[in-house]
Amino acid sequence: MNNSxxxxxxxxxxQIKVFIYCLATLQENxxxxxxxxxxxxxxxxxxxxxxQENKLHVYNGLLxxxxxxxxxxxxxxxxSNEDYEKVLFNWILLKNxxxxxxxxxxxxxxxxxxxxxxxxxxxxxxxxxxxSSKKTNAALITKVKNIINGNYTLFYNLCNEIKNKYIFQxxxxxxxxxxxGYKSIFNHGGVMDAIYQLRIEELVQKIEYEILRSVIxxxxxxxDYHKFKHIVEDIITCxxxxxxxxxxxxxxxxxxxxxxxxxxxxxxxxYLQLSKCNLPENLIKxxxxxxxxxxxxxxxxxxxxKTNVIQDIENTTHYNFEITKLTLSTRGQDIPLNRLTETLSxxxxxxxxxxxxxxxxxxxxxxxxxxxxxxSWEDD
Numbered sequence: 001m002n003n004s005x006x007x008x009x010x011x012x013x014x015q016i017k018v019f020i021y022c023l024a025t026l027q028e029n030x031x032x033x034x035x036x037x038x039x040x041x042x043x044x045x046x047x048x049x050x051x052q053e054n055k056l057h058v059y060n061g062l063l064x065x066x067x068x069x070x071x072x073x074x075x076x077x078x079x080s081n082e083d084y085e086k087v088l089f090n091w092i093l094l095k096n097x098x099x100x101x102x103x104x105x106x107x108x109x110x111x112x113x114x115x116x117x118x119x120x121x122x123x124x125x126x127x128x129x130x131x132s133s134k135k136t137n138a139a140l141i142t143k144v145k146n147i148i149n150g151n152y153t154l155f156y157n158l159c160n161e162i163k164n165k166y167i168f169q170x171x172x173x174x175x176x177x178x179x180x181g182y183k184s185i186f187n188h189g190g191v192m193d194a195i196y197q198l199r200i201e202e203l204v205q206k207i208e209y210e211i212l213r214s215v216i217x218x219x220x221x222x223x224d225y226h227k228f229k230h231i232v233e234d235i236i237t238c239x240x241x242x243x244x245x246x247x248x249x250x251x252x253x254x255x256x257x258x259x260x261x262x263x264x265x266x267x268x269x270x271y272l273q274l275s276k277c278n279l280p281e282n283l284i285k286x287x288x289x290x291x292x293x294x295x296x297x298x299x300x301x302x303x304x305x306k307t308n309v310i311q312d313i314e315n316t317t318h319y320n321f322e323i324t325k326l327t328l329s330t331r332g333q334d335i336p337l338n339r340l341t342e343t344l345s346x347x348x349x350x351x352x353x354x355x356x357x358x359x360x361x362x363x364x365x366x367x368x369x370x371x372x373x374x375x376s377w378e379d380d
Contacts (some may be wrong), residue, residue, distance in 0.1 A: 014076035016208050017174045018107055022072075023207070024181035026225050033222040034211050070103040079114045085126070087118050089140045091162050096147050104166045109174070116168040119159060127155050178204075185232055191241050194303050201300075202235045202247065209255035244306065246297045249355040253289055260285045269367040276336040276378035287362050294359025312350040314373055317360040320346040321375045336377040343375070 019034050026032055071094055073087050091104050108114050120126050131150060133141045148155040171177055178200060182188070186199040207223070214221035223231075238245035246252075258265070260281060265271055270291060274284045301309050324342045328334040344358050351357040364375040 014109060014174065015074045016204070016211055017178065018072075018074050019211070020204055020207055021174060021178050021181055023203075023223065023228055024178075024185060026223075026228050028225045031222050031224040033220055034214075070105065071101055072105045072107055074107040075114070076109045076112075078112050079108075079117070081117070084117045084120075086140060088159065088162070089144045092144050092147060092158055093140075095158060095162060102165060104162055105169050106167070108168070108170045110170040110172045118166065118168075119163050123156055123159055124152065127152050130155070186236065194305065195239055195241055198244070198300055198303060199235050199239050202239060203231065205255070206231055206235075206247070206251070209251060213254065239300075244297070244300050244309075245352055246293065246356060249293055249353065252293050252296070256289050256292060258285060258289055258292060260288070270362055270365045273336075273365045273375075273377045274340075274362070277340050278337060287358065290355050290359035291362035291366075292359070293355050294363050297356055297359075298363070309350065313348060313356070313360050314364060316348045316350055317343075317357070317364060318373045318375065320348065321361065321364070339377045 015034070019032070022032055071091060073090065075083065075087075077083075087106060091101075095101055106116075106118060127148070130141055130145050130148065133139070133145055135142050137143075137146075148158070179197070182200055182203075183196075186196055188196045191199075210223075211221045238247070260266075265288070270288065271284065274287055279287070298310050301307070321339070321343045324339060324346065325334060328338050328342065340361075343361050348357045348360070351360065361375060363369075364373050365377065369375070
C-alpha cells in the first residue's frame with residue numbers, strides 16, 4: 001500500500017482530515033464534535049441529556065483522558081504572532097465558560113515548521129496589549145479584556161493553568177496517519193489494499209458531506225460512537241473484494257458541487273447533447289449529476305480492478321441506445337428527447353440502481369467515449 005497519501009484526500013480541508021483521524025479513536029459513549037466549542041472536541045454522552053447539552057466531557061485518543069474537555073485547535077498554515085495570540089484567546093474564553101478542561105492541544109502540520117509559541121515569554125506585554133485595546137466588543141481580544149477586567153494576576157493564572165495542560169502536537173503526514181489509524185476498523189490485510197483505501201475514501205466523503213451541510217446550516221457537527229459504527233458497517237457492506245455498491249444517490253446529489261453555469265460544463269458534449277433534447281436547465285443539471293454519480297462508481301470499480309462490471313454496464317447501455325434509435329426510426333419518432341427517455345427507461349441488469357443506469361447513458365455521450373460506445377441524442 002502506498003502510504004504517501006490518498007490522492008482523493010487532497011481536496012479536503014485539513015481540519016476535516018484531522019476530524020477523520022480522531023474518529024478512529026472514538027470509544028463507546030463518546031461523541032466527537034467539529035467546530036463546536038473549539039475546532040474539534042470530544043464529548044462523553046450522559047443520560048441526563050439536558051444537563052449535558054452544553055458540556056464537553058472529552059475523550060481524546062492521543063491522551064486517553066477519561067473525562068473533562070480536551071480542546072483541539074488545528075492549524076494548517078504558517079503561524080504569525082497574532083495567530084498564536086488568537087489560539088490563546090480562544091482557550092481563555094473556553095476556560096472561562098468551562099473550567100473543567102483537561103487538555104489543550106494545538107495540532108500542527110509539521111511541513112510549515114511552526115515553533116511552539118502560544119505562550120509568550122513576557123505575559124505582561126501581552127496583558128498590556130489586551131487592556132489597552134480599543135477594538136469593538138465583537139473582537140476576540142475585547143472578549144478576553146472583559147474577562148480579565150484589569151486584573152493581571154487573574155490573566156497570569158489563566159495562562160499558566162492552560163499552559164500546564166497544553167500539548168503542541170505535530171504530524172508529518174495526516175493522510176498516512178489516517179491510513180494507519182483505520183487498519184483495524186476497515187480490516188486492513190483481510191481485504192485488498194485497493195478495497196481498504198476505497199473504504200477510507202468513502203468515509204471521508206461521507207463525513208465531509210455531513211460537516212459541510214452543517215456548516216451551510218450554521219450548525220456544529222457531531223458524530224457519536226453508534227453513528228460512527230453504523231457508517232463503518234455500511235461502508236464495509238458496500239465495498240468488498242467481490243463487489244462495490246454505490247453510496248446513496250440522495251447523499252451524493254446533496255454533496256454535488258456541479259455548477260451548471262460553468263463554461264467548461266456548458267461546452268461539454270454531454271451538456272450540448274442534453275440541450276438538443278430541449279430539457280429545462282434543472283433537468284439538464286439532474287442528468288449531469290447522474291453522470292457524476294456513475295463516473296464516481298466507475299472509477300471505484302476500476303480502482304478495484306472490476307473492469308468487467310463497467311464493460312457489462314456500458315455495453316448494455318449502448319445496446320439499449322442502438323435498439324431505441326432503430327425502433328424510433330421505424331416508427332418515425334426519432335427525435336433527441338425520445339432517444340433520451342426511451343434509452344433511460346430500458347433495463348440494465350448490471351446496474352444496482354436507476355441513477356447508475358441513467359448516468360451510464362449520459363456518460364457515454366462524453367466527447368472522449370470510444371467510438372463504438374458513443375451515444376448521441378442528436379447525431380453530430
